[in-house]
Amino acid sequence: MPPLHRRDWLKQSALAAFSLGISLKPIAGEDYLPRNIEAPAGLLNLGANENPYGISPMARKAIIDIIDQSNRYSFNVASLQSFRKEIADYYKVNEDQVLVTAGSGEGLKLLARHFSNGNLVTATPTFGILPSTAKKIGTEVIEIPLNEGKVHQLDLMLKSVTDKTALVYICNPANPTATIVSPSSLKNFCIEASKKAVVLIDEAYIDFLNPPDNESMIGLIDKHPNVLITRTFSKIHGMAGLRVGFLIGDAKLLDKLDKQYFQNTQFAISNLSIAAAMASLKDEEHRKSSREKNAVARDYTFRELTQLKYKVIPSYTNFMFFHLPGYKGDFSDDMYKKNIILRSDSYPDGHWARVSIGLKGEMERFVAEMKAI
Numbered sequence: 001m002p003p004l005h006r007r008d009w010l011k012q013s014a015l016a017a018f019s020l021g022i023s024l025k026p027i028a029g030e031d032y033l034p035r036n037i038e039a040p041a042g043l044l045n046l047g048a049n050e051n052p053y054g055i056s057p058m059a060r061k062a063i064i065d066i067i068d069q070s071n072r073y074s075f076n077v078a079s080l081q082s083f084r085k086e087i088a089d090y091y092k093v094n095e096d097q098v099l100v101t102a103g104s105g106e107g108l109k110l111l112a113r114h115f116s117n118g119n120l121v122t123a124t125p126t127f128g129i130l131p132s133t134a135k136k137i138g139t140e141v142i143e144i145p146l147n148e149g150k151v152h153q154l155d156l157m158l159k160s161v162t163d164k165t166a167l168v169y170i171c172n173p174a175n176p177t178a179t180i181v182s183p184s185s186l187k188n189f190c191i192e193a194s195k196k197a198v199v200l201i202d203e204a205y206i207d208f209l210n211p212p213d214n215e216s217m218i219g220l221i222d223k224h225p226n227v228l229i230t231r232t233f234s235k236i237h238g239m240a241g242l243r244v245g246f247l248i249g250d251a252k253l254l255d256k257l258d259k260q261y262f263q264n265t266q267f268a269i270s271n272l273s274i275a276a277a278m279a280s281l282k283d284e285e286h287r288k289s290s291r292e293k294n295a296v297a298r299d300y301t302f303r304e305l306t307q308l309k310y311k312v313i314p315s316y317t318n319f320m321f322f323h324l325p326g327y328k329g330d331f332s333d334d335m336y337k338k339n340i341i342l343r344s345d346s347y348p349d350g351h352w353a354r355v356s357i358g359l360k361g362e363m364e365r366f367v368a369e370m371k372a373i
Contacts, residue, residue: 042339043341044339044340044362046340046341046355046356046357046362047332047342047343048240049235050240051235051236051238051240051318052358053286053293055237055238055280056238056276056280056283056286057283058280058282059239059275059277059279059280060276061279062275062276063275063276066079067272070271072271074270075267077271080275080278082278083277084100086278087100087281091216091218091248092218093218093221094251096251096255097249097250097254098246098247099248099257099258099262099265100244100245100266101244101245101246101247101266101269103232104230104231104246105245106243106245106265106268107230107246107247108127108130108202110261111167111200111230111257112129112130112131112133112137113133114257114260115139116138118167119162119166120134120141120166120167120168121160122142122143122170123145123152123153123157123171124143124144124145125177125347126171127202130169142165144160146177146179150177150179151174151181152170152174152179152181154181154185154189157189158192158193161196165197166198167197167200168197168199168200170189170201170202171202172186172203172206173209173316175205176319176321177313177321178205178313178314178316178320178321179314182213183213183215183217186217187220190227194224194225195226198228199226199227199228200229201228201229202230203217204234204235205316205317206231207235208235208236208294208295208316216229221248222250225250225252226253228248228249229248229249230245230246232245232246236287236290238286239273239276239277239280242270242276244269244273244274294318297357297363298318298357300367301355301357301363301366302314302320305320305370308370308371310323310370311323318357319354320357321352322352322353323350323351323352324344324350324352330344331344331351332353335369342355342366
């Protein structure tokens with residue numbers, strides 16, 4: 001029997017996983033996919049909202065420069081000790097207002113555990129790591145449906161916040177729908193809701209926005225200590241596989257988090273990831289280029305899907321949400337058979353799909369498949 005090469009093994013594993021019925025649909029909105037997705041050959045992965053342009057050249061160099069210190073723990077590498085301060089300086093906050101995590105997803109899981117002493121108010125659908133974790137540990141989750149335009153209904157969410165609420169979670173820009181609420185509306189919501197509970201704003205995709213929509217809620221934390229922000233290096237920085245995220249909030253709140261569930265979060269990040277993140281913060285040009293290229297491919301995809309008579313929600317991110325009225329079968333599984341990974345699921349108003357924005361050529365291939373349906 002001839003030897004089985006790694007690529008062939010991956011191809012067989014991926015096909016086997018598919019034949020066993022592993023779903024490509026999101027689980028409660030979470031980013032779970034089959035793990036063996038390198039193959040089959042030519043597979044187009046538009047399912048995880050990754051930055052197709054990769055990491056900053058400065059981040060790449062930083063990884064190479066520090067790789068010889070991979071044998072050391074991060075606390076034994078002098079050049080990495082300024083990481084929190086550099087994040088703080090970039091976002092114009094104090095160092096004790098920053099808490100680093102091994103990806104923002106890990107932070108969301110830990111926050112669900114920390115705030116399990118009361119109910120959680122959030123939207124539906126939304127990014128699911130926090131609400132699904134809360135449900136698993138027995139926390140009551142109050143889910144407010146998005147409106148017809150797939151935007152957060154802040155007025156209804158505010159009415160649902162009571163003295164029993166421990167945490168409010170808003171993903172803005174929203175995942176999976178790619179919509180936003182105006183900074184002024186969100187700011188007013190945060191101020192009012194934070195009088196009763198901690199309000200967590202997930203700004204994972206905010207760097208894809210242009211002014212004035214890209215105003216962060218970080219500016220609220222000094223006067224409103226119950227406002228908490230989570231950010232990630234996974235999206236505009238292109239570092240999804242390097243796993244770096246962080247929280248920005250009131251120093252006393254972060255100290256409580258650090259003493260409970262978050263004590264070892266920075267220790268869980270590799271030296272390579274920290275060095276890359278520090279370098280990436282300094283590369284504004286790479287982020288600008290990624291944002292501009294993403295906008296070109298996104299606008300093209302929106303136009304083409306609209307011309308095909310799909311109802312497409314205008315996107316402010318690096319992914320797109322569109323309606324599949326009357327679609328028979330499982331759209332994500334059907335697209336997988338065409339070597340394209342994306343997400344789809346059924347909601348009260350029908351079947352919807354979420355496609356990540358890849359390179360322009362990749363979106364042209366996706367559109368060609370959509371035209372062939």
